[in-house]
Amino acid sequence: LVNVMAKDSSYSLVFAARFQSLYSSQWEFPHYEEFESGDSNFLIRRARLKFDGFAFSPKLVYKLEVGLSNRDISGTSVYTGNTPRYILDAVLKWNFFENFELWAGQTKLPGNRERVISSANLETVDRSLVNSRFNIDRDMGLQLHHSLNLGPNFLIREAFAFSQGEGRNISTGNLGGYQYTGRIEALPLGDFSDYTGADLSREETPKLAVGFTYDHNANAVRTRSNSGTYMVNDIGFHEADINTIFLDAMFKYQGWSVMVEYADRTSDQPIAMNSDGTATGAVVNVGDGFNILTGYVFKNNFQVTGRYTTIELEEEITGAGVETQYTLGFSKYLVGHKLKVQTDVSLNDYENNIDNSLMYRFQIDFHF
Amino acid sequence: LVNVMAKDSSYSLVFAARFQSLYSSQWEFPHYEEFESGDSNFLIRRARLKFDGFAFSPKLVYKLEVGLSNRDISGTSVYTGNTPRYILDAVLKWNFFENFELWAGQTKLPGNRERVISSANLETVDRSLVNSRFNIDRDMGLQLHHSLNLGPNFLIREAFAFSQGEGRNISTGNLGGYQYTGRIEALPLGDFSDYTGADLSREETPKLAVGFTYDHNANAVRTRSNSGTYMVNDIGFHEADINTIFLDAMFKYQGWSVMVEYADRTSDQPIAMNSDGTATGAVVNVGDGFNILTGYVFKNNFQVTGRYTTIELEEEITGAGVETQYTLGFSKYLVGHKLKVQTDVSLNDYENNIDNSLMYRFQIDFHF
Amino acid sequence: LVNVMAKDSSYSLVFAARFQSLYSSQWEFPHYEEFESGDSNFLIRRARLKFDGFAFSPKLVYKLEVGLSNRDISGTSVYTGNTPRYILDAVLKWNFFENFELWAGQTKLPGNRERVISSANLETVDRSLVNSRFNIDRDMGLQLHHSLNLGPNFLIREAFAFSQGEGRNISTGNLGGYQYTGRIEALPLGDFSDYTGADLSREETPKLAVGFTYDHNANAVRTRSNSGTYMVNDIGFHEADINTIFLDAMFKYQGWSVMVEYADRTSDQPIAMNSDGTATGAVVNVGDGFNILTGYVFKNNFQVTGRYTTIELEEEITGAGVETQYTLGFSKYLVGHKLKVQTDVSLNDYENNIDNSLMYRFQIDFHF
Structure with a gap:
């Protein structure tokens, strides 16, 4: 952590970095009968350099975050100029009027809460399957954010994003149409750290945040809206309107935290077609998902989730059956979210029962 | 911006970063008749981390600049070890005697002015087509720089470079021969910021800089001297002597700036051949280009170009016809070149009239 | 160099960077008769950003080092998620009890001395062929380090590593088994900078360090244990137990330095096989190597090696004959290892005499 403030207060810079060391292991467990020897993986799961601060005026805030680990920067393709996807965030946020902020550049869209919570501030080893299947991640464009107090303890936040709709680090431009995202949030019991996992501050009164996002990606060409495989066909790309909605909530009280999330994706043309009407094989990942996470932090900052x-x-x-995951996790917050050790075990249950598996993970998350 | 000076003045370090958010849109306009719906592109156009300072003595200056954006680091090939081209500058500059400086490492060659002006200090959204077709960019090797005062207001600068001739970030070594670059510059009306676009300091007396570069790349194997496609043939590479000259000038006076540039490229063997004398299809991009840019900065730091x-x-x-581009641009310098908003519209006129097009761009350039 | 210490001493951060500019040239010299015109190469050989310090307690030390040059980050493959190998070190070191340290993350294994000496602190232009053929480089996992004083001037150090056995930056997980490394070192004449080349401090009494490493990579799938080509066969990967031992020593006295290194690699299944017993063509690089390096630093910090x-x-x-290399080198330490100029000439003698060659190198190594 380097924290610099110009002598004339004309700018500030905070530099921080972090890395996560992950060990994971997975065993096949078809029909919960034959427990098969599994795979294991040591990984620098995430490693990041982060720069933020204000420039020229406290009303103009910037953020630049780059990824360093192989998993952070993967996704190289012809659409990224055959280069790794190095930049996560490169965004300016301008508080141009009262509670209004205009954002320009590449950053997370106002999608599901679990995605927008920094991977640094999770109370679990990693995000859920609902997030990995449905999230709308980052994109390039403009966002308008606003917040509003409906009384001393009732906070409303609204966000609208207009973006390219192709995902982060794309250098081949817009294919199909643009992406439009709207989100509204209510905090009816007062402000709190609703974008941080675990109730480390042990809220003395119950706190609740509820959010709803509607996202429309017009003539999208990727299977998961602005991410996933490109739906190439014989004349270029299959284009489909893809709509994604998220309904989520975060509750915290005296060490308890509950996060709930529902996601639903629909499309007018989910099956990618060639010009002659034959299917290309690619399909939009339409469907829905639900996730509930709860945790309790003991006074020694040990948490069960x-x-x-x-x-x-x-x-x-999609040809995919129902998939259910049950996870039991433990976290020890040595220095809050800055230095924590997390472990979990998950049972993955598939409708066909053949792919059932057990997964164990252990992670050290470190910030400096 | 982080600015560090060692307590014993044994070294200094300035760290700075920047990113450009670009929106561009292009419409086909064949024969200026059928205006066709166009492509658009949101892009983090450039993002950079920059380290410079002196070390051990103020006479030894270093610079390290790395690119982060997909456009900055693209150009991955077998010649770069299949890795992105991450490093822009990694150079030591040693003022070993009076006005002489010896440079070692990778940095820009003393080529055309428009190229050597940092992309951070342009008065337009981006450089011209003359630059993109003819510039000699960066290379690895040695440079000798010298400056000379011919009287109180007459400055001469000379530079000579000896380099590998393959361009930046090449890890496969020298193919063909080396590259030799000489440049001479005259500032007959006194020193000024001749390597910065826009007359933001509103020079009270007329200021002029004129420069001339001659570049010889012996047995070059790429179509644009030390950049462009490799001219592979049946027995390895087609080799051609490629000569590039640049004549350029910068003029500034009371808010007016004028930059003129002429480039010419010739080669003794411009058509790449196989060993049996058949053409491979690749050709050296021989020809010339001319560019004139003028701008006026109003007192509110709004500029028309x-x-x-x-x-x-x-x-x-080359089979290519004459290509002409007309650009009208507007720049607002909020904090000089550190925070500026730039927009332009260009008409691209091709000799065949079929490829005519209209291009619109909007860019925010931000430094911290 | 940026050196930050929190006001409350809760953390520290040292940021440093460096780059090496290398010129090398090689001539074929078959049978020492026909001296043939050679290849040359300008290269930013290494460029690094390095962050280290302690966090939350001086007992918890971290290190993050990333590579920037094309040679640093090459090795892109499907096993790295098709991304460059950006991270060198990402490791936490925890002094949990007396002289015990537990390391977690990715860093160098406790292998041969020459490898563990930072490339920043070499007394030669680069490491030897023994290192490039046999070293066990970096890996992800856990290490336990311990040191012990057997009297005022007799130091023992032990290290044990448990790692994935696939090398650095692998994102496809563990293939085959894990890797186990043990190392013991003795410094019978007192502590000294035994992991730095050149006796720049001109030790007044003789100093000696001796080390021995035994490394076992169970069911390894790469030709050089945790590096080299993957031994792909018709049913996945050929797996072989690969053992590597290193015996090395460093001696320093009054400007003299001597480094000796012996490496030996064996395997139970060195010839990669398909399921039907036919050879795939890949083989484990079994064999041994020996290296002795000596240097003398004059009082003006000029060194002959x-x-x-x-x-x-x-x-x-392996089908490879004996290969011998004779190197004469000169180093000038302008500011210790922080700014040095190094040059060497090597004669490469092959058993077949056909591949004999002469190599010249010149390098500037710079740290800031």
Whole structure:
């Protein structure tokens, strides 16, 4: 952490970095009968350099975050100029009027809460399957953010984003149409750290945040809206309107935290077609998912978490059955989210029962 | 911006970063008749981390600049070890005697002015077509720089470079021969910021800089001297002596700036051949280009610019007709070149009139 | 160099960077008769950003080092997620009890001394062939380090590593088994900078360090244990137990330095096989190597070095004959290892005499 403030207060810079060391292991467990020897993986899961501060005026805030680990920067393709996807955030935020902020550049869209919570501030080893299947991640464009107090303890936040709709680090420009995202949030019991996992501050009164996002990606060409495989066909790309909605909530009280999330994706043309009407094989990942996570932090900053996740893609389109995951986790916050050790075990249950598996993970998350 | 000076003045370090957010849109306009719906592109156009300072003595200056954006680091090939081209500058500059400086490492060659002006200090959204077709960019090797005062207001600068001739970030070594670059500059009306676009300091007396570069790349194997496609043939590489000259000038006076640039490229063997004398299809981009840019900065730091660019590659060799571009631009310098908003519209006129197009761009350039 | 210490001493951060500019040239010299015109190469050989310090307690030390040059980050493959190998070190070191340290993350294994000496602190232009053929480089996992004083001037150090066995930056997980490394070192004449080349501090009494490493990579799938080519076969990967031992020593006295290194690699299944017992063509690089390097630093910090290296891979398996290299080098330490100029000339003698060659190198190494 380097924290610099210009002598004339004309700018500030905070530099921080972090890395996560992850060990994971997975065993096949078909029909919960034959427990098969599994795979294991040591990984620098995430490693980041982060620069933020204000420039020229406290009303103009910037953020630049780059990824360093192989998993952070993967996704190289012809659409990224055959280069790794190095930049996560490169965004300016301008508080141009009262509670209004205009954002320009590349950053997370105002999508599901779990995604927008920094991977540095999770109370679990990693995000849920609902997030990995449905999130709308980052994109380039403009966002307008606003917040509003409806009384001393009732906070409303609104966000609208207009973006390219192709995802982060794309250098081949817009294919199909643009992406439009709207989100509204209510905090009816007062402000709190609703974008941080675990109730480390042990809220004395119950706190609640509820959010709803509607996202429309017009003539999208990727299977998960602005991410996933490109739906190439014989004349270029299959284009489909893809709509994604998220409904989520965060509750915290005296060490308890509960995060709930529902996601649903639909499309007018989910099956990618060639010009002659034959299917290309690619399909939009339509369907829905639900996730509930709860945790309790003991006074020694040791936390127990439980998570239930279920994903139901539309089987007639995607061919995928219902997938359910049960996770039991433990976290020890040595220095809050700055230095923590997290471990969990998950049971993955598939509708066909053949792919059932057990997964164990252990992670050290470190910030400096 | 982090600015560190050792307590014993044994070294200094300035760290700075920047990113450009670009929106561009292009419409086809064949024969200026059928205006066709166009492509658009949101892009983090450039993002950079920059380290410079002196070490051990103020006479030894270093610079390290790395690119982060997909456009900055693209160009991955077998010649770069299949890795992105991350490093822009990694150079030591040693003032070993009076006005002499010896440079070692990778940095820009003393080529055309427009190229050597940092992309951070342009008065337009981006450089001209003359630059993109003819510039000699960066290379690895040695440079000798010298400056000379011919009287109180007459400055001469000379530079000579000896380099590998393959361009930046090449890890496969020298192919063909080396590259030799000489440049001479005259500032007959006194020193000024001749390597910065826009007359933001509103020079009270007229200021002029004139420069001339001669570059010889012996047995070069790439179509644009030390950049462009490798001219592979059946027995390895086609080798050609490629000569590039640049004549350029910068004029500033009371808010007015004028930058003129002429480039010419010739080669003894412009058509790449196989060992049996058949053409491989690759050709050296021989021809010339001319560019004139003028701008006027109003007292509120709002600037209007106009640019005329014409490129005439040798048609019998390259098959390309004359290409002319007319650009009208507007820049608002909020904090000089550190925070500026720039927009322009360009008409691209091709000799065949079929490829005519209109291009619109909007860019925010931010430094911290 | 940026050196930050929190006001409350809760953390520290040292940021440093460096780059090496290398010129090398090589001539073929078959049978020492026909001296043929050679290849040359300008290269930013290494460029690094390095962050280290302690966090939350001086007992918890971190290090993050990333590579920037094309040679630093090459090795892109499907096993790295098709991304460059950006991270060198990302490791936490925890002094949890007395002289015990637990390391977690990715860093160098406790292998041969020459490898563990930072490339920043070499007394030669680069490491020897013994290192490039046999070293066990970096890996992800856990290490336990311990040191012990057997009297006022007799130091013992022990290290044990448990790692994935696939090398650095692998994102496809563990293939085959894990890797186990043990190392013991003795410094019978007192502590000294035994992991730095050149006796710049001109030790007044003789100083000696001796080290021995035994490394076992169970069911390894790469030709050089945790590096080299993957031994792909018809049913996945050929797996072989690969053992590597290193015996090395460093001696320093009054400007003299001597570094000796012996490496030996064996395997139970050195010839990669398909399921039907046919050879795939890949083989484990079994054999041994010996290296002796000596240098003398004059009082003006000018050093002469000589190096003899011989590599003898098992010819019936690898088909490679004995390779011997004789190197004469000169180093000028302008500011210790922080700014040095190094040059050397090497004669490469091959058993077949056809591949004999002469190599010249010149390098500037700079740290800031």
